[in-house]
Amino acid sequence: xxxxxxxxxxxxxxxxxxxxVKDINLKIKKGVIYGFLxxxxxxxxxTIRMLLGLVNPTKGKVKVFGKSINKNRIDILKNVGSIVExxxxxxxxxxxxxxxxxxxxxxxxxxDLKKALEIVGxxxxxxxxVKKFSLGMKQRLxxxxxxxxxxxxxxxxxxxxxxxxxxxxxxxxxxxxLTKKLGMTVLISSHILSExxxxxxxxxxxxxxxxxxxxxxxxxxxxxxxxxxxxxKPKEQALKYFNSKGYKVDxxxxxxxxxxxxxxxxxxxxxVMNDLDVYHISRYKSNLEEMFLSFTxxxxxxxxxxx
Ligand SMILES: Nc1ncnc2c1ncn2[C@@H]1O[C@H](COP(=O)(O)OP(=O)(O)OP(=O)(O)O)[C@@H](O)[C@H]1O
Ligand SMILES: [Mg+2]
Numbered sequence: 001x002x003x004x005x006x007x008x009x010x011x012x013x014x015x016x017x018x019x020x021v022k023d024i025n026l027k028i029k030k031g032v033i034y035g036f037l038x039x040x041x042x043x044x045x046x047t048i049r050m051l052l053g054l055v056n057p058t059k060g061k062v063k064v065f066g067k068s069i070n071k072n073r074i075d076i077l078k079n080v081g082s083i084v085e086x087x088x089x090x091x092x093x094x095x096x097x098x099x100x101x102x103x104x105x106x107x108x109x110x111x112d113l114k115k116a117l118e119i120v121g122x123x124x125x126x127x128x129x130v131k132k133f134s135l136g137m138k139q140r141l142x143x144x145x146x147x148x149x150x151x152x153x154x155x156x157x158x159x160x161x162x163x164x165x166x167x168x169x170x171x172x173x174x175x176x177x178l179t180k181k182l183g184m185t186v187l188i189s190s191h192i193l194s195e196x197x198x199x200x201x202x203x204x205x206x207x208x209x210x211x212x213x214x215x216x217x218x219x220x221x222x223x224x225x226x227x228x229x230x231x232x233k234p235k236e237q238a239l240k241y242f243n244s245k246g247y248k249v250d251x252x253x254x255x256x257x258x259x260x261x262x263x264x265x266x267x268x269x270x271x272v273m274n275d276l277d278v279y280h281i282s283r284y285k286s287n288l289e290e291m292f293l294s295f296t297x298x299x300x301x302x303x304x305x306x307x
Contacts, residue, residue: 004063005030005153005185006051011060013046020046022209023060028187028202033179035200036189039296043209044189045084048157051187052082064153081146082155087138091131095122095141098130099148106149116144119181120174136167143174147184154178154186160195172199193292207296217288224285228258228267231280238276245270257284 006028013021021043028034038044049055051062053073062069064076089098095117103113117123120140125133130141139159146154156175160168176199178184190196196203203220205213213220231254232238238256242249250257261267264281271278286294 004028005065006034006187007063008047008051009061009063011047011050011062012058013043013050013055014058019058020209021050021057021206024206024209024211025214026051026204026211027214028185030185031179031183032202033175033186033188033200035196035203036187036206037191037193037196037203037292038189038206039191042191042206042296044191044206045157047206048082048084048155048187048189051155052077052080052084054084078149079151080153080155081149081151082157083139083142083146083159084155084157087142087145089130089138089141092129094127094129095133095137095144096126098141099144102145102148108149112148112150116148119147119177120144121170134167136163136170139163139167139171140174143171147178147182150182152185154184156186156188158189158191160190168195175199193289197288205292205295212295220288220291224287224291225259226262227284227286228261228264229255229280229282229284230258230267230271230278231255232271233277233279238271241271241274241276255280 004027006026008024008026011021011024011026012019024047026047036044036047046055050057051064051069053062053069056070065079067076069076099113099116103110117126120143122137122140122144125137130138133141143156143159146156160171163171172195175186175188179186188196188200197217200217202216203213204211213223235256239249242256242258247261248259250259258267264283268278268281
């Protein structure tokens with residue numbers, strides 16, 4: 001048994017002189033929901049297209065189910081459901097008819113079609129024309145299409161794009177259920193951390209084509225560096241003092257955050273002895289959103305797990 005259902009080795013894609021994806025080593029275990037996170041233009045879709053063999057890498061390898069995608073594409077894709085780019089439907093046909101076409105192509109049973117409609121919650125609307133569907137319903141239909149062949153792996157490129165909060169929530173529950181009930185492994189991309197945090201157990205963060213973090217959500221939390229948060233006056237004088245002591249500082253609103261100083265009591269003493277007034281002092285750990293931003297803001301970082 002292969003340890004990873006999806007594994008890439010120095011996966012790279014260049015468009016002319018521009019490198020959109022650089023030396024990516026994704027490792028996705030069986031049965032997980034893997035969140036592939038990154039801001040717009042980070043390289044998520046390009047990576048996903050290479051995973052599906054839709055685009056050839058400039059360099060590097062993709063293995064799915066332990067097999068190379070370029071040698072076993074048809075075989076592999078029989079067992080992979082995906083939504084990439086905007087899904088295509090026949091608007092004049094009903095949900096059932098659209099799925100029927102996919103069913104014929106995949107050569108699966110009618111029972112599977114019914115089951116897919118049930119799973120995505122479209123059984124009651126199956127005879128409605130798709131052009132009358134809301135965006136959320138269309139996304140659910142796309143997921144039904146993707147899971148119709150009961151694939152082992154589901155790859156969803158920003159499936160909640162454009163949905164309202166309740167639509168996002170519905171899709172989230174749906175995806176969670178797919179892993180729970182059907183044992184599917186899911187790769188889901190997004191540029192919104194809070195969305196991924198609620199659904200994924202593992203995450204890969206991509207920025208400017210490089211994978212800047214890969215691990216569990218817990219590991220991401222552990223990366224949070226403890227800081228000291230102070231409100232001290234006069235602020236300018238305090239900043240001069242911190243600078244002279246070599247403390248790394250971050251300033252947000254009225255607070256100064258000290259990164260390489262871990263003891264609030266000694267820092268309080270130091271400040272008071274230097275005629276500075278301390279209005280607030282506490283320990284502080286950055287939240288996931290702040291970490292994501294710091295990962296994706298940093299220029300020229302290619303080390304995994306640093307920030
Ligand atoms: N066919 C192409 N030719 C040239 N450049 C491309 C091509 N496809 C993608 N790119 C560039 O590669 C970079 C990564 O694009 P990609 O679509 O993979 O990003 P993304 O992370 O999916 O972004 P988004 O969140 O906006 O969907 C972008 O700068 C994009 O302009
Ligand atoms: Mg994209």
